Amino acid sequence: MTDFVRLYEDMVAAGDLRPDPAQRAVLPEFERIRAGLAQPRRRGLFRRAPEPPQGLYLWGGVGRGKSMLMDLFVDSIGGEVPVRRVHFHAFMQEIHAAMHAARERGVADPLAPVAADVAASVRLLAFDEMQITDITDAMIVGRLFEALFAARVVVVTTSNRVPDALYENGLNRQLFLPFIALIKDRMEVRELASPTDYRQDRLEGEPVYFTPLGPEARRAIGAIWADLTGGPAQPLILQVKGRRVELPEFRNGIARAGFFDLCGRMLGPADYLAIAGAVKVLVLEDIPRLSRNNFNEAKRFVTLIDALYEARVRLICSAADVPEMLYVEGDGAFEFERTASRLREMQSADWGQA
Ligand SMILES: Nc1ncnc2c1ncn2[C@@H]1O[C@H](COP(=O)(O)OP(=O)(O)OP(=O)(O)O)[C@@H](O)[C@H]1O
């Protein structure tokens, strides 16, 4: 295992990272966890009180480097203790699926055995993008984390929200409050208060709209994708009103999909809102020329762009033509002018989440 502060400084010295005082300020928290993980798990009688915090809750604005630091940390631990890095949303879906399976086997209270299985398989859980929007998640996370902490699992998580703002205005929120108390009690809560949005910086001045379609556009988009994600992607499944909406590739808040993945299926406004709420950057490839022959696809595309626009999601795309020429004839061509204008605006250097 490598000293985490040194690892960061080595990367700064090598020119891989820009030195950032706010990032530097949270490095000791990671280092403390690393040092703790190097110790064997203390159990039972010989456990000394008081318990040290068992994790780190790193929150802050978009693009500040939370996921980057967490990934660097997970990689630096790699192989020495069982670690799992997972998008929080994907993890919760697994938990629900495992609980469902246990119930089918006749287990009356499946949360405890499911949590025990997780705890048996990992020592460190690294969650990217903790956010709670779903009541089914809100009602079990308290007991779930209680069980994980009791089994001495260490949790590192990134979030855009301070713990007190989790599940804000959620249904039955009072039942959720013990979870917030648990986080504050068992995890070090730190803000990554950097003034720099590095994701925005990376995209600033870069073209984000590629036309015409072809190998050149594909290569350019592939390069941006690799630069922004910096690691292997996984599908992200969103549940919207009982439907499954799949983003085929997702990592670090960035999703990549083909036009027909999102606009060639029977998706509606609620689905596009869910997508816009789940991603910070959408890479959308192969937008074709639209006409009355693919009117439904065009209509869905308009709805998708509206949702992305409202949520100030960054869009990186490849298209058969410039925005104004994508849909020039057929019903709704007039309405498409707004979409074209939005597509233009979304290409500007300062477009994106504040
Ligand atoms: N100090 C730095 N020097 C250079 N690049 C950086 C630095 N910190 C972060 N980055 C890069 O900036 C981009 C955004 O960082 P990251 O994904 O970690 O942000 P985040 O805080 O997790 O944002 P979000 O809340 O939106 O998930 C990444 O490509 C990351 O590698």
Ligand SMILES: [Mg+2]
């Ligand atoms: Mg992140």
